[in-house]
């Protein structure tokens with residue numbers, strides 16, 4: 001079990017992590033979801049003993065990362081946001097290096113990385129600096145796993161990686177979870193939230209919700225509308241000025257709209273848009289996804 005109790009960390013006047021308390025069970029695939037600057041990296045760096053909290057305690061499988069940092073570093077496989085690889089070393093040399101640092105050998109834990117490593121093994125003599133984003137990511141994951149960690153800590157592992165490699169990466173994480181490794185991952189991509197057992201929605205150093213993704217979505221009870229308009233910016237401004245508007249935001253190529261009244265129909269919204277001389281395709285009630293929930297939870301929160 002991993003437990004954060006009232007964790008605070010500031011950098012001068014920035015509250016990077018602001019009173020975070022939560023518990024992650026052993027064997028979970030747990031995600032921290034939040035935009036840049038939410039505090040995810042700072043939280044991860046305290047968990048793996050690279051930063052000391054200003055206040056609060058962390059319990060990592062019974063260890064205190066401040067007092068027992070040497071033991072903590074042995075049981076964590078950390079993949080930082082910026083790639084951790086040595087670019088002048090080849091694939092094979094990078095892996096060898098990480099195995100040696102942790103006092104193990106590639107052979108000893110090869111079974112753990114086999115599925116991932118065999119995809120890059122044909123290029124094992126190539127320097128890490130000459131690999132594609134997806135290949136670097138697979139190598140970094142292999143390096144983080146080579147000492148058979150109890151916790152795999154992955155800080156934005158899919159940022160800057162193409163869509164196919166992102167999907168493959170999450171499939172690899174599911175397989176590692178089946179092997180009993182606890183996985184804590186951060187991501188700014190809301191669509192990846194649905195692939196975690198539970199997620200924490202984080203912004204401005206605070207956790208706004210912790211639950212399985214399906215539960216977060218099911219708690220969203222307000223009617224939500226999608227509006228396809230010709231001019232998103234003009235329509236956004238007009239809707240924001242409408243007295244009944246609870247919230248409106250761009251969502252892909254459409255707008256998502258919430259009304260202060262509970263029983264408003266799409267026709268009423270269409271009538272308002274027409275009265276403002278705005279051209280639209282249609283207004284439809286839709287089911288929210290995790291991104292809508294994130295926006296709703298953090299709406300009006302400083």
Ligand SMILES: Nc1ncnc2c1ncn2[C@@H]1O[C@H](COP(=O)(O)OP(=O)(O)OP(=O)(O)O)[C@@H](O)[C@H]1O
Pocket residue numbers: 011014015016034035036037038039040041042043156
């Ligand atoms: N060493 C530091 N010195 C000063 N400010 C910092 C430092 N590290 C982080 N911060 C600030 O703390 C806040 C949280 O940053 P953090 O890196 O933890 O967020 P994040 O969610 O990981 O986002 P990102 O993807 O941008 O790293 C940001 O405002 C950041 O500028």
